[in-house]
Amino acid sequence: MPDDLRQEEYELLARIAHRYYVDDSTQEEIARxxxxSRPKVQRLLDRARRAGVVDIHIQAPPGLNLDLEDELRRTFKLTDAIVGPPYPDAQAQREAVARCAARYLERRLADGSVVAVSHGRDTGALPRFFHPDRRIDCTFVSAMGGSPNVDAPTNPNEISRALAERSGGRAVSLYAPAYVERAEIRDELRQQETVAHTLRLAAGADIALVGIGGTDDDCTMVRSGCLSVDEMARLRSQGAVGDVLGNYVDMLGRPVSSPHQERLIALTVEDLRRIRTAVAVVSEVEKPRAVLGVLRSGVVDVLVVDEPNARAVLALAREDGLGEGRRGSGGSGSGAAVPAGEVVDRRV
Amino acid sequence: MPDDLRQEEYELLARIAHRYYVDDSTQEEIARxxxxSRPKVQRLLDRARRAGVVDIHIQAPPGLNLDLEDELRRTFKLTDAIVGPPYPDAQAQREAVARCAARYLERRLADGSVVAVSHGRDTGALPRFFHPDRRIDCTFVSAMGGSPNVDAPTNPNEISRALAERSGGRAVSLYAPAYVERAEIRDELRQQETVAHTLRLAAGADIALVGIGGTDDDCTMVRSGCLSVDEMARLRSQGAVGDVLGNYVDMLGRPVSSPHQERLIALTVEDLRRIRTAVAVVSEVEKPRAVLGVLRSGVVDVLVVDEPNARAVLALAREDGLGEGRRGSGGSGSGAAVPAGEVVDRRV
DNA sequence: CCCATCGATGAGCAATTGATCACCGCAGCT
DNA sequence: AGCTGCGGTGATCAATTGCTCATCGATGGG
Structure with a gap:
């Protein structure tokens, strides 16, 4: 393995590394x-590590994909990435990812935490697996209005309530529809104190829990009625690949506008950016393009995703050679020889 | 592997360990x-290491026996142990061990070092492989007189001279025979300034380089004439198993006296104990019992030995259940239910 | 209920390691 | 010959980690 080392040097590196890592000797002891000299020992240890003389392997539990998570984190400048094990069945896959997300939440929540909760099948699956081992005095607040057209467990208020119940915290519901017919109605509802208070609380949350939607006709935005099938077709023709909280982006993460946004009662994408930890939960198989677009927008900090999607997203990013892509800043959407830019590090 | 860990705990340990060892994150970063808390992360890393979640393996060069060396060091409280690769041929084996010893010396010698050199075939093989990569202003001094009955390369003066030549240092010879016929002659010679000066220098050395002799009739002590065959038979019947500088010990490391000692012109065993680093070089196949006895005497700090002998010595120590044995402090030598004592740590 | 014990925890200090910097030696060039 | 650039080195300071200790919470026993 270390072919470039002379035998004597290799032997010395091995001896010193063995003393340090196996015998627990200090650098000073080894030096003596x-x-x-002690700094010389430090340098030799550095060299031993770089030369592969020291082989550190982490015995991870089966199903834990630490290297894949590393790659996601690095490629998309994420605070964290959690990759759940693959399952052949969509429902089992959703549950596995929800379990991972629940575990992440259990680790991250502290007394006083505020979590803004979005709609979606993936976020909706989470409460069932959420069992903190202590009482957490936290707040779960809806980030979006509700819709009668989708299952109750998909609605933010129900998700918030269930999470609050299991943690011993409290839920703050948004008593408003997810969308209205005219922008004027939306503006009026948003100024109503009950709605405004909840949205303010959500906008000031520590953590946001969101799903990433696709642009197929079965996505939550269409099923809930926020978007018509025609509007979705139009978004697709404009290059939209996915959404978070109803805000669509293209493959490079640039926003794709649509009149439906003026009808939504939800956190805006600007609100989302201001939240310290935006957690996206994804388990559906048709989602890699949507995930890639949203990750490139830079709006997500933590991605909880199934392994097949994780691999597909990374493969997509490698194929188009743009890596994390370019943060949307307006443009023609032509995609012609756009150089790989940098994601704005919004955590500074 | 970590069966006693709950799944969640195992996963957390693996994540944290991966961040620390693979991603090079600091404990503070991981804690955040x-x-x-940072101390909590440190404790989790400790647990991860203890639980085997962190697997650190040193890629040693072929022929390097770091674990065996560890075991020798631990079993016999040695400063160091170096185990050379095995060879089927006695001469090749001696050369391999001498090469190891030469390398050790090259590493250890500094300007101003004084090395006291004993007789023996194993020490005599060393100069041939001794090639320091820089000039070392050191001194090699004979620890024992010489004998015309053995090969010149086995005599301390020749060894010292050869080592000095290769390092650019200087040799101080002991112009006296290894033994005389009467104790009175020995006392007279030891008081002669040329002899006294050399022995004083040798007694004040930083490093002593010695062989370990057996009790067979072909050993250097008999060949050189220091001991007759009868005297050797008597020593054997008294339980002697090996010697260093003509001082015999039994299997437990206790001294076995003999009148020949009053006739020797060499460093005493007390002198040897006062030298900071006494290095014993051993390559002969009949030696495990001798090595075990001498190691148990506590007089040796560093053992350079071939692999078969190393294994045999450790097996012997395990078989008689006494480990490093008991340091000789006088006694009947009955060996009846003597508890495993401790080697006095003379390096304090 | 109270009390004693034990283990976990974070604050804070000590020890160790990482990294910067001035200096030195060496090799190559003029 | 002198000069320059480069890499290695140890002294030293900064950063990180190890470890001690006081405190707290949980548990079990009386």
């Missing part, structure tokens, strides 16, 4: 023992 | 990321 080998007649070297 | 996982919402824990």
């Amino acid at each position: 023992e080998f007649g070297l | 990321e996982f919402g824990l």
